[in-house]
Amino acid sequence: MPDDIAIETNSITKIYGTSKVQFRALNNVSLKVKRGDFIALMGPSGSGKTTLMNLIGCLDRTTSGEIILDGQNLSILNDNQLAEIRGKKIGFIFQTFNLVPTISALKNVELPLVFGDMSRVSREKIALDLLKKFGLENWARNLPSELSGGQQQRVAIARALANNPSIILADEPTGNLDSATGLQIMKYLASINKEGKTIVLVTHDNSLKKFANRIITMKDGEISEHK
């Protein structure tokens, strides 16, 4: 397998539900994402794009088929090992920002490093540098509730980058923002992509297509279009 493949899925299927009521969220999906790609996963709700993202993000396990991330086969890993992969190789960005409301912006950015067991001094420096990069150095000590939506999402991006992951998974990152702020966020994602991060963007906003170099459209748990 060539080294420049960041994500590879081999005919993965995901079935939710009990033996009586089953829902096939993904059906035989095979996909290769190159290092440095900016993928837009599109499609209507229920098409399986978030399921695919969760599987790539090590939050869930496939029913069949395998996912290989940076050469690592995920299906043979236990819960703790998956958590470690999430902490080291993947950065998540959510539609609802998902910051921890009781701790400061800085601490939120530090959080992945806390779970990665880094010393306080080094992780504070990393977190501050990242906040600076997104123009938030003056908001470091503020609680998330004291920040605007755009600012919160920038904190979330900083948090996603804290562990210096190779893959960024963004699930409708602009969904809760006005279009101007959304555009700003997308520009940040684009610049991160330029720095070499592989980005998988889940969205159904057609205007965001232009930021991606590959567009994958899904329908009923299968890839229907691949550009």
Added chain:
Amino acid sequence: MIADIFLMSLDALRSHKIRTFLTLIGVIIGIGSVIIVTTAGSSVRIFIEEQWNIFNPTGMVIGIGTAGDPPQISFREMGFTDHDVEELKNLSYVKEVAPIGLLPLKAIKLREGFLKWQSKAGGTMYATTPALLDIMGMEIEEGRMFQDKKNEIVMSKSMTTLFGVDKPLKVGDTLYIQRLDGKLIKTTLVGILKESENSNIMSQVTSLSIAGPVDPYYSTYFGSNVGGIFKHVTAYGILYADATDKEHVDDAKNQILNYLNTSSDAKNYKDKNSDFVVITQQYIISKVDQITSVMSMLITSIALVSLVVGGIGIANIMFATVTERTREIGTMMAIGAKRRNIMSLFLYQSAMIGLLGGVLGVILGASGGAFIIQILNQYLKELGGAFSTGNIALAYSTQWFLIAVIFGVMIGILAGVLPARKAAKMDPVVALRYS
């Protein structure tokens, strides 16, 4: 990392101050009552020990009254004779016996010149034998104990200022004791009793202010006699006795009762319906223990109930918190938190509630204990009599502070286990979708 997760738990508590406090109340009350009980218990125990250790631990009071539980001594009834005292002394487990004759005084007089007298109201004098000193565990501070059949007395330190603080009585002074029947007896003050730092029950019962030998003060007194017109016998209402050692106090008591009920003079002189009563110090201590143990059982059960309720409260609030923070849990898992990190996050939080509850409970209990002791002292004063001058000193049993705090933390952890497990077992995908 542990420290950071711990700090995050603190932040979570800080952001819900009122909720945290309300959750704490149960634990605070529970721990607080434990501390109040232990504080009151240790203070009262020390008080009782102080009261009784001054009095000889093998000592006992013999009287006539009503047997039963508790036994009562009627101080009015007389019957013990000198012969009885001698016979009791010969019992194998009895070391010493001293009679107590109560001699009401009309006045105590001091002669300051040929025709110049000073007179003070007299109170009650105790006619006894020198053996009393040992039985009561008292000491002479100055001078010596009186001797039998001599016109000598000893008095307590506080009595020496009877005629004024500026001219205290001294060993060797001559006094005139006037009995209720008017008879004036010239007397030498030969000794001053050492005042114990804590007034004890026995010194209060006897209010041993003045004591002298039976002869001449008591035996010639009309009120001391029993028997028919032709055969007057000196008799006493109370005897103090001392057992040979701590192990044989009950044996001594049985021997005494056996003698009194079978062959004593007192048997003939006492009222038919009255009983002989022997009250040992050990009996009184066991009574006190009984009362305090009933009290502490009662309060301990209240404490346990409120701790259980407090624990349930913590568990309840932790379940609510876990549910409320579901999406946060999902997020933390997404950014690399392992299940055990999530588990400890919530366990720390509930342990923290327990710790806070423990610490605040100890503070509440410590001040509540001080308050209770104050009330008890007030009550003792109002009770009057034997206890009126005693004061219960506040004595914390500090090891309970630590035990209580640890207990609080344990309750917190126990209450947190299920909610924390629930959090740690969440499916991150489901948790992230939660709204």
